[in-house]
Every structure is written in structure tokens, then in C-alpha cells.
Amino acid sequence: MPYTISEIIILFFTYSFIGWLWETFYCSLKDHHFDYRGFLFGPYCPVYGFAATTILLLTRKIQNNLFLLFLIGIVVATIFEFVASLFLEKFFHVKLWDYFKLWGNIQGRVAPAISLFWDVGTVLLVKFVQPLLQRLIDLEERQTHGWLAVGITLVMGIDTVLSMISVEIFHMTAKKWDKHINRFIERVRVRVESRMPEKGKLKVGDWHHSVMQHFNELRPQPLSWNHKRLLKSFPKLKVLDAPKFMEIKKEILKKER
Known part of the structure; x- marks a missing residue:
């Protein structure tokens, strides 16, 4: 496995937090007031964590192939967003986003314009963000020996x-x-x-x-x-x-x- 279990948990949390920061900043700017985004209480959006971590695992050996990076990015991110929307609707009868006004949308859950955003983000993630973040994770692993991942699991689980x-x-x-x-x-x-x-x-x-x-x-x-x-x-x-x-x-x- 290219990453240890504790590294995967740290990656998941980190990109969930980065996703929350992005959504909160963008939506607050768009709506002209502070938007505390996310389904959970804490400052993290798991859909970003799941998507980013899966993409990193799947692109470990093809990071120099831009075409495959784009392809995997758009497929994985779109699937995760569609499943997250379906989960909220079926289990809680709630819809948090609606892309019906966007061209080519599927049931208002996903749309090409949004998937393209994820796609560009995939390349930036793999090429620029992850190499820097991995150095910090390696340092953290040496210092905490995986206990930070245990703490994150407990907090996010509760x-x-x-x-x-x-x-x-x-x-x-x-x-x-x-x-x-x-x-x-x-x-x-x-x-x-x-x-x-x-x-x-x-x-x-x-x-x-x-x-x-x-x-x-x-x-x-x-x-x-x-x-x-x-x-x-x-x-x-x-x-x-x-x-x-x-x-x-x-x-x-x-x-x-």
C-alpha cells in the first residue's frame, strides 16, 4: 500500500478541512455573509476528503500522465458528489445543493461545470499540493507515531x-x-x-x-x-x-x- 492507514486518515482529514475552507470562503464571498459550510459540526467536508484521498491512491503510478489524471479526477469526484447527494436525500430527505440550472446536470446532483472544477483541482492536488503536504505528514508521523490519526478518527466519528x-x-x-x-x-x-x-x-x-x-x-x-x-x-x-x-x-x- 502506498500510504499507511494513519497517513490515509491524516490525508482524509486534511483535504476535508481544505475543502471546508474553500467552500466557506467561496460561498461567503458569493452570498455576502459568512457561511459555515459542511454537513458536520466540525470544520471539514468529508466529500473532499474521500475524493482527494481516493484520487491520490489511484494516481500514485500515473502522476506524469495528465490525460489519465484528468480522467480519474473527473470520474472519482463526480461519483463521490453524486453518491453524497443521493445519501442525504434518501436517508435524511434533504438536498444541500442543486445544479438543475447548470447545463448537462444529472438529476441536479452533478454537472459538467462542477466536475471540471474538480478535474482542474485534481491536477493541482497531485502536482503541487500533495508533495508539500506529504513532507508535513512524514514529520507528523515521526512525532506522533499514528496517535494523531486515532484522535482524528474519534473526533470525526463522534x-x-x-x-x-x-x-x-x-x-x-x-x-x-x-x-x-x-x-x-x-x-x-x-x-x-x-x-x-x-x-x-x-x-x-x-x-x-x-x-x-x-x-x-x-x-x-x-x-x-x-x-x-x-x-x-x-x-x-x-x-x-x-x-x-x-x-x-x-x-x-x-x-x-
């Missing part, structure tokens, strides 16, 4: 469990919001129709303002710091089975501050 619990609670809260909103709309409809039976069936239109006027009554539970972070840092976030919550998520976030 973080993953806590983050998954937090996202599931967020999902349930969003569904409760939908349930409460639907009940509220139905109560209003019944009340109005009972007072004006001659008007027939009431078509409920803009319910947003009325719901927000009854915010404290309808709110199932306060949003945690992490839930508010997700809403703020991922403008395209969607809870797939809570459409009404999604419609007023910005108003809810303002009230929760």
Missing part, C-alpha cells in the same frame, strides 16, 4: 453521529411545521366558510403572512444553532417532504434569530 442526529431532528421539525401549517390553514378555511356559506369552497391563497402572525403558536420547537446554520449557509437546502416549511424558511429563520 461528530458524524451527532450531526446525523441533528439533521434527523431538523427533518422531523420541518415535517412538524408542515403539519401545524396545514392544520392552521384548514382551521381558517372552515371558520371562513362557516361564516360565509354562500361563498362556497374557500381557496386558500397567500397563507404566509397569517402563519407568521401566529408564529409562537405554530412553532413546534425552536431551531438549534446547527439547524439555523444549515438554513443560512445552504440557500438551496430542501426538505423534500416539508414543502410549506421550505416556502417560509427565510421568514422562520428571521424569527428564530
Whole structure:
């Protein structure tokens, strides 16, 4: 194996952290406010760590072949991004990004423009970043004898469990919001129709303002710091089975501050 297990763990953590730095910087600049990116609590995005580590393992013997570097980079990164999107949607009913507006996208999960970014990043990673980083990792291995990797594994493992619990609670809260909103709309409809039976069936239109006027009554539970972070840092976030919550998520976030 070209790397030891502890080296792979350090590489995974380091590139997860670099990916978090990049996403946080870029998205904060684009959205004109600080975006604390990432699915987990900690400052790391595992999809970058998985992709970068896999690419390094697969390109160990072909680093001088630019064509194969491009090919492996685009395939590996695209697969990881697609799988990560599918995992979040199937297990948590949440979408954190959406590329539907980009040309050639596949189900809004991946798109050629994004894959090309990963592709260029692969060449920079293999040719320039990794040689410098490997020297630091070699020094760290001599000093800690692999114990840093053990610590990273424990911290990220606990973080993953806590983050998954937090996202599931967020999902349930969003569904409760939908349930409460639907009940509220139905109560209003019944009340109005009972007072004006001659008007027939009431078509409920803009319910947003009325719901927000009854915010404290309808709110199932306060949003945690992490839930508010997700809403703020991922403008395209969607809870797939809570459409009404999604419609007023910005108003809810303002009230929760």
C-alpha cells in the first residue's frame, strides 16, 4: 500500500478541512455573509476528503500522465458528489445543493461545470499540493507515531453521529411545521366558510403572512444553532417532504434569530 492507514486518515482529514475552507470562503464571498459550510459540526467536508484521498491512491503510478489524471479526477469526484447527494436525500430527505440550472446536470446532483472544477483541482492536488503536504505528514508521523490519526478518527466519528442526529431532528421539525401549517390553514378555511356559506369552497391563497402572525403558536420547537446554520449557509437546502416549511424558511429563520 502506498500510504499507511494513519497517513490515509491524516490525508482524509486534511483535504476535508481544505475543502471546508474553500467552500466557506467561496460561498461567503458569493452570498455576502459568512457561511459555515459542511454537513458536520466540525470544520471539514468529508466529500473532499474521500475524493482527494481516493484520487491520490489511484494516481500514485500515473502522476506524469495528465490525460489519465484528468480522467480519474473527473470520474472519482463526480461519483463521490453524486453518491453524497443521493445519501442525504434518501436517508435524511434533504438536498444541500442543486445544479438543475447548470447545463448537462444529472438529476441536479452533478454537472459538467462542477466536475471540471474538480478535474482542474485534481491536477493541482497531485502536482503541487500533495508533495508539500506529504513532507508535513512524514514529520507528523515521526512525532506522533499514528496517535494523531486515532484522535482524528474519534473526533470525526463522534461528530458524524451527532450531526446525523441533528439533521434527523431538523427533518422531523420541518415535517412538524408542515403539519401545524396545514392544520392552521384548514382551521381558517372552515371558520371562513362557516361564516360565509354562500361563498362556497374557500381557496386558500397567500397563507404566509397569517402563519407568521401566529408564529409562537405554530412553532413546534425552536431551531438549534446547527439547524439555523444549515438554513443560512445552504440557500438551496430542501426538505423534500416539508414543502410549506421550505416556502417560509427565510421568514422562520428571521424569527428564530
